[in-house]
Amino acid sequence: MTHQEEKNIPISKGSETVRKTRGPGMWRLAWQRFKRNKTGVFGLVLVLIVLFFAMVGPWISPYEPNDQSAMLEFRSKSPPTWKNLLGTDRMGYDVASRVIYGARTALFVGLGSMVVAAVFGILMGGLSGFTGGMADELLMRFTEFFLVIPVFVVILVMVRIFGIVVVGTVLERIPHLNLIAIIVILGVFGWPPIARIARAEFLRLKEMEFVEAARCLGAGTLNIIFRHILPNALPSLVVIIALGVGQSILLEAMISFLGFGDPKSVSWGQLLYFNYEHLKISPWASIAPGMAIFITVLGFNLLADGMTDAFNPRLKE
């Protein structure tokens, strides 16, 4: 990653010729390296499959997610048949349809919580790394506090308490309120790793010569942060965020599996929670959502691995 490749340095209006002779940008170089990485591409394909189901879910899913008609025809807990490709569960829901709709919830959870975490993390870490000194010390202690607390168990308590607090208030009328709460809580507890990376990158980049050069040319602080430091910090941040998406999806699944999820939303963790007790009678209803979680988490993990190698080719021999 050399900084001569940096696309956005506006030297002057007459620099068109300079632009044309420049080599491919760092994102394109990374993509070229990424394409050669088989596991990384496999991860990307898995993520794209999940994305596909999330986007076109309502058009391709055989039944409505709340369709319990199989129950009326005494076909609940039926093994996979042509009518229900992945079978039906104990409530008469079509497993395939629920799993397809679950993709939407999963991506909503993963991306939503990471948006919250990224905003927090980049603000905190960036500020910490850019200003340094006392502010850095304070912010880093604060980050460390969040890094060592037992996040998962704290989240469980928070989710449960939130569920009690909202009863009888106006908030209760918001659809999917519990799911949104879980997303926000996951985001609020998911920012420390992002802050750490952001701080390290800001610390490293602010001392670089091209930042010095921009400063000498009279660029303001905001300009330096947003046009020179942040774009160069993005590769590392994208990797940690991709990992975070997978982790958030897994955490939501765990929260739902333990029975603390949003009962009104169709999520893979919820499906496991509802069907786990009938594992012996209808295993397909538990295996399908479990596989879906596995594939999604695997996809994001492999994608993040591939991106790490693509952005830092020197790490790999």
Next chain:
Amino acid sequence: MGILRFIIRRLIFMVFLILGVTIMIFFMINAIGDPIDILMAERPGITQEVIDNIKSYYHLDRSLTEQYTLWLWNVVQLDFGTSIIYNQPVGSMLVNWGWETVKIQVPSILISLLLAILFASIASTRQYTKTDFGVMGTALLGRSMPGFFTGILLILIFSYWLGIFPSYGAYSTRSPLMGSLLLDSLWHMTLPVMMLAYFNTATLTLLIRSSMVDVLRQDFIIAARASGLPNRRVVYGHALKNAIIPALTYLAILFGLMLGTAPVTETVFTWPGLGFLYITAIQQLDYPVIMGITLIITLMLVLANLFTDIAYVFIDPRIRLE
């Protein structure tokens, strides 16, 4: 800065951290109102007098700060209070249920370490062969496999289809296996330990293999080979000793985290451990139990972190103490 000052600074930070987490949980639980009021709301026919008595027994009639200080003061004297639901001292509950958790977590971590060392040595000495890809592939899959899904598959295969191992509980309800309590216990432990070991082995193998690959390329290994040492001694004697350091520090984190992941493991296998107790305590708002378990979990995590920090300094003196 001397190592002693460093440790003291970390210890002070630790105390603040534990205070911070417990205060957070304490005020969150109390923010929803009186736990007794919420519990009693579903039980009609209880007079106000009884409720008041219960409240004064749990010191709920005092201010929040007073309640927290009282709790802290008692905890310092190793009195964790009384569970509202079970009506037992929380301290002995922590020991009894905690033992069941330790029983499955510690063996799984130790088994994982041994397996990971074995797999990583095999994979790193046969880099880019089919064996290497096989080991790495399995490890990569294992790292992304949700623990509860591993557990579900294990139950399906070994418990329902093959019928070899029990699917729930730590002991047989009727007669123990072959009349031996020890055998019965081991028999019940097998599947939970397998579930935990798969994930731990996967992450440890990836870690040890990558540092093994680094170490095997260094000069002293080439020197060792050049001096005519047999391959086995080079790999297991010289390389492994250096490659295992990052794994050992990660091991401390695993020990610290073992209670953090316990709720899921123990729900899958209906295992009577701290994680299972924690889940039921949260559902029933048994707040002395919630506070006690939160304290233990935080303490373990913080100690593991402290241990890693110190271990790093001793293992690699080049690390600066900031």
